[in-house]
Amino acid sequence: MTVVETLRRRIAGPAWVAAVLACPCTAIAQGQEKELDTPYVPTPQAVVDKMLDIAQVKAGDVVIDLGSGDGRIMLTAAQRHGARGFGVEIDPRLVQRSNEEARRQGVADRVKFLRQDLFNTDFHEANVLTLYLLPDVNMALRPKILAELNPGTRVVSHDYDMRDWRPDAEATVPAPDKKVGMRKESMVYLWIVPARVDGEWTFELSSGGKTRRTRLVLQQRFQFVSGSVELAGQGDVPLSSGRLRGDELRLVLPGGALDRGPVELVGRVKDDALTGTVRRADREVAHWSARRRH
Numbered sequence: 001m002t003v004v005e006t007l008r009r010r011i012a013g014p015a016w017v018a019a020v021l022a023c024p025c026t027a028i029a030q031g032q033e034k035e036l037d038t039p040y041v042p043t044p045q046a047v048v049d050k051m052l053d054i055a056q057v058k059a060g061d062v063v064i065d066l067g068s069g070d071g072r073i074m075l076t077a078a079q080r081h082g083a084r085g086f087g088v089e090i091d092p093r094l095v096q097r098s099n100e101e102a103r104r105q106g107v108a109d110r111v112k113f114l115r116q117d118l119f120n121t122d123f124h125e126a127n128v129l130t131l132y133l134l135p136d137v138n139m140a141l142r143p144k145i146l147a148e149l150n151p152g153t154r155v156v157s158h159d160y161d162m163r164d165w166r167p168d169a170e171a172t173v174p175a176p177d178k179k180v181g182m183r184k185e186s187m188v189y190l191w192i193v194p195a196r197v198d199g200e201w202t203f204e205l206s207s208g209g210k211t212r213r214t215r216l217v218l219q220q221r222f223q224f225v226s227g228s229v230e231l232a233g234q235g236d237v238p239l240s241s242g243r244l245r246g247d248e249l250r251l252v253l254p255g256g257a258l259d260r261g262p263v264e265l266v267g268r269v270k271d272d273a274l275t276g277t278v279r280r281a282d283r284e285v286a287h288w289s290a291r292r293r294h
Contacts, residue, residue: 040069040070040091040094041179041180042069042070042072042179043069043072043073043132043158043186044173044175044177044178044186045072045076046173046174046175047158047173047175047178047186047188048072048073048076049076049080050171050173050188051073051130051156051158051188052073052076052077052080052081052128052130052156054156054169054171054188054190055128055130055154055156055190056154057077057081057083057128058081058082058083059081059082059083060082060083060084061077061081061083061084061085061127061128062083062084062085062125062126062127062128063077063083063084063085063126063127063128063129063130064085064086064087064088064121064123064125064126064128064129064130065085065086065087065088065129065130066088066118066121066123066129066130066131066133066141067088067089067090067118067131067132067133068087068088068089068094068098068113069089069094069098069132070094070097070098070101071087071089071094071097071098071099071101071102071111071113073087073130074086074087074098074102074111074113075098075101075102075105075107075111077111077128078102078105078107078110078111079105079107083110083128084110084111085110085111085126085128086111086112086113086114087111087112087113087114088113088114088116088117088118088121089113089114089115090115090116090117091115092115094113095113095114095115098113099112099113118141119140119141119144122148123148123149124148124149124150126149126153127153127154128153128154128155128156129145129149129153129154129155129156130156130157130158131155131156131157131158131160132157132158132159132160133157133160134160135160135161135163138157138160138161138162139162139163142162142165145193146193149193150193151193151194151195151244151246151247151269152192152193152245152246152247153192153193153246154190154191154192154193155190155191155192155193156188156189156190156191157188157189157191158186158187158188159186159187160189161187161189162189162191164221164222165191165222166222166223166224167189167190167191168190168191168192168223168245169189169190170187170188170189170190171187171188172185172186172187172188173185173186173187173188191223192223192244192245192246193246194220194222194223194244194245194246195244195246195247195249195269196220196269197218197220197225197244197249197269197274198218198219198220198225199217199218199292199293200215200216200217200292200293201215201216201217201218201274201290201291201292201293202214202215202216202290202291202293203215203216203229203230203288203289203290204288204289204290205258205278205286205287205288206286206287206288206289207278207285207286207287212232214229214230214231214232215229215230216228216229216230216290217229217236218239218242220244223243223244223245224242224243224244225239225242225243225244225249225251226238226239226240226242227239227242227251229253229257231257231258234257237253237254237257238254239251239252239253239265240252240254244269247268247269247270248266248267248268248269249265249266249267249268249269249274249276250264250265250266251264251265252264252265253265258278258286259280259285261280263278263279263280263285264278264279264280265277265278265279265288266279267288267289267290272291272292272294273289273290273291273292274288274289274290274291275287275288275289276288276289
């Protein structure tokens with residue numbers, strides 16, 4: 001995806017998207033056909049390679065590229081990583097060229113390119129979603145990404161972040177052949193879509209043949225989690241260092257709560273259930289589970 005292609009999507013997308021995005025009024029007035037004559041700017045191959053590497057794309061992954069340009073991200077994902085999926089592009093000439101190249105490279109059975117608006121694209125099956133969009137477009141897409149993608153899906157963006165949704169990883173890539181801007185380097189950002197855990201839970205702790213049931217309250221800000229658990233004789237004990245990586249949740253209870261030193265609660269999220277273990281110095285000392293309260 002390119003900056004120029006992003007401007008095209010502003011024209012092709014819903015009216016409310018065009019209002020949100022800060023693009024010159026003259027660009028809208030010129031119309032789509034004139035915009036399609038503007039040369040597109042490809043993502044440097046070194047950046048493509050880093051985007052796929054940081055997302056750990058592997059054989060069988062479904063990769064979806066929003067704003068696929070000449071198709072190089074999808075073609076590289078198929079050829080080098082054994083992935084499958086599709087690219088979305090508004091320029092019919094680039095769509096045709098990309099599909100022809102997929103046939104030439106012998107990957108057309110795993111990769112296709114569609115001419116459609118990225119805001120109307122169903123990408124819920126993606127294991128990896130790749131983007132090269134302007135910041136306001138990323139922000140307009142963010143609610144859809146968080147609502148529709150499964151926990152653990154990797155989202156990779158070239159150059160532009162998601163503001164207060166902080167990346168799980170990032171890298172600077174030398175790009176001497178970059179066509180946009182003075183800096184001959186690019187940023188690559190990775191997010192792991194987090195599960196939803198905010199709210200009240202019924203918490204059960206099993207240790208020594210005994211099970212204690214109490215209340216767990218979690219607050220969530222993207223992948224960062226805080227909260228408290230109610231313990232007998234101690235009241236609400238705060239949890240710290242809460243972090244989600246997809247459906248894996250890690251929380252820390254302070255020393256004196258369950259043990260002399262701090263312990264870590266490590267668990268998995270599945271719908272309205274949490275299951276996991278209590279660990280002290282990487283040794284399991286108890287089991288825990290929780291059910292969301294409705």
